[in-house]
Amino acid sequence: MGRSPVAGGVIKAIGAESEYGNVIAQIGGPYVSVQSIMSNPNVDPHTYEADTADARLVGGAQLIVQNGLGYDSFMNRLESAAAAPGRVVVTVASTLGYGAKTRNPHLWYDPSTMARLAPVIARDLSRLRPDSTAYFQRAEARFVASLATWHEDIAQLKASFSGTRVAVTEPVADYMLQAAGLAMATPWSLQAAIMNSVDPSPQDVVIEDNLLARRQVKVFVYNQQAVDSTTASFLALARAHKVPVVGVYETMPAHYSYQAWMVAETTAVSDALSHGVSTVRLS
Numbered sequence: 001m002g003r004s005p006v007a008g009g010v011i012k013a014i015g016a017e018s019e020y021g022n023v024i025a026q027i028g029g030p031y032v033s034v035q036s037i038m039s040n041p042n043v044d045p046h047t048y049e050a051d052t053a054d055a056r057l058v059g060g061a062q063l064i065v066q067n068g069l070g071y072d073s074f075m076n077r078l079e080s081a082a083a084a085p086g087r088v089v090v091t092v093a094s095t096l097g098y099g100a101k102t103r104n105p106h107l108w109y110d111p112s113t114m115a116r117l118a119p120v121i122a123r124d125l126s127r128l129r130p131d132s133t134a135y136f137q138r139a140e141a142r143f144v145a146s147l148a149t150w151h152e153d154i155a156q157l158k159a160s161f162s163g164t165r166v167a168v169t170e171p172v173a174d175y176m177l178q179a180a181g182l183a184m185a186t187p188w189s190l191q192a193a194i195m196n197s198v199d200p201s202p203q204d205v206v207i208e209d210n211l212l213a214r215r216q217v218k219v220f221v222y223n224q225q226a227v228d229s230t231t232a233s234f235l236a237l238a239r240a241h242k243v244p245v246v247g248v249y250e251t252m253p254a255h256y257s258y259q260a261w262m263v264a265e266t267t268a269v270s271d272a273l274s275h276g277v278s279t280v281r282l283s
Contacts, residue, residue: 011128014057016066016075017045018252019108019261020092020117024065026257027121027139031132032063038072041251044226046197050074058082062128065121068093069105088124095120103171103192106250110175111151114258118143146259153266154180161273167208167217167238169231170195173248173265177221180269185217194223194231205230212237219272221246224281244272247280256282 011032015021021036028034035057038045058064058075059082066075068091079089092098092107096116107113122140126133154176162181168174171191174184190204200208211217212234220238222231224247238245246268252261261282268279 009129011063011125012061013063013125014061014065016064016072017108017250019258020065020067022252022258023114023118023143024063024121024125026143027118027136028125029135029139031129031135032125035061037075038251041225041249041253043251045071045250046195046226048074050078054078055082059084061087063088063090063121063124065090065092065117067091067105067107069098069100069102069107071105088128090117090120090124092117103188104174106172106175108258109173109262111147111154111179111262113175115144115147143259150259150262150266153263153270157181157266157270157273160270161218164219164273165211165217166219166221167211167234167243168221169223169234170226172223172250173221173269176262176266177269180266182269185211194226194228197226200230208234209237212243213241215241215243217243219244219246219269221248221269222280223248223250225250242276244276245278245280246272247282249282253282 011028013024013032013034015024015034015036016038018036018039021034024032025034037054038048055078058078066072098107118140122136125136158181163183165183165185166177167186168191187204187207190200190208193200212220220243222235222245248265252258264282271277271279
C-alpha cells in the first residue's frame with residue numbers, strides 16, 4: 001500500500017496545515033523532512049490559494065497529511081495534477097471517521113484527534129522506511145503521552161467552569177470549548193456564516209451584540225485569522241463591556257509545538273474565566 005521503502009533516505013512529508021506538519025516532524029524526527037503548506041498565522045486559511053511552489057512540494061512528497069472536510073480541498077487538486085505512484089495521503093477527517101456532514105472542520109482542536117492520528121502517521125512512516133519502525137513507534141508513544149498536560153488542563157477547566165456561557169466569532173476552538181463543558185451561546189448560524197465568509201443575518205448579529213453588551217457570557221473567543229468589519233465590531237463591543245477576550249488561531253503560531261499551542265489556548269481560556277484576563281494574541 002505505500003511506495004517502495006526509501007532505503008535509508010529521508011522521507012519527504014507535507015502537512016497541509018502546520019499543526020499536522022509539526023506532529024509528523026515530532027514522530028519522524030531525523031528521518032523526515034517536513035514542509036507545511038498553510039503555516040502563516042496572520043493569513044486567513046479560508047482564502048488561501050495554492051501556488052506553483054506548493055505544487056512543487058506536493059509533487060515531491062512521499063507522505064501528505066491533510067485535514068479534509070473541504071478545509072484544504074486545494075490539496076486534492078495539487079495531488080491530482082502531480083500524481084505519484086505509492087504516495088501516501090492521509091486525510092484526517094475520513095481516516096478518523098469524521099462523517100462527511102461534520103460541520104466544524106477545525107479537527108485539531110478536538111482533544112482526541114492527534115492522539116488517534118499519531119499511530120496512523122507512525123504506521124505510514126514505517127511503511128516508507130521499515131528500518132526505522134522502532135524509532136517511529138517510540139516517538140509516537142512519547143507524543144501521545146505528551147498530550148496528557150493538555151487533556152488534564154481541559155479536565156480542570158471542565159471541573160471548574162462546566163456550563164459557563166461563552167461567545168465566539170466562528171467555530172475554530174469549539175471542540176476544545178465543548179470538551180471543557182462550556183456552553184456555546186453564539187448561534188451556529190452566525191459561526192458558520194463568518195467561517196464561510198458570508199454576512200451573518202441581522203438577527204444573529206443582534207443576538208451576539210447582546211451577549212457581549214449585556215455581559216451574558218464570561219469570555220469572547222475571537223479568531224485572529226479571520227477578521228472583518230463584523231468580527232471587529234464584536235471585538236470592540238467585548239472590550240467596551242469588559243468581557244475577557246481570548247484570541248485563537250487556525251494555523252499554529254511560530255515557536256510553538258502542537259501540544260504547547262493547545263495548552264496555551266486552554267490556559268488563556270482558564271485565565272479569562274478565573275481572573276478576567278484577556279489574551280488577545282499568543283506571544
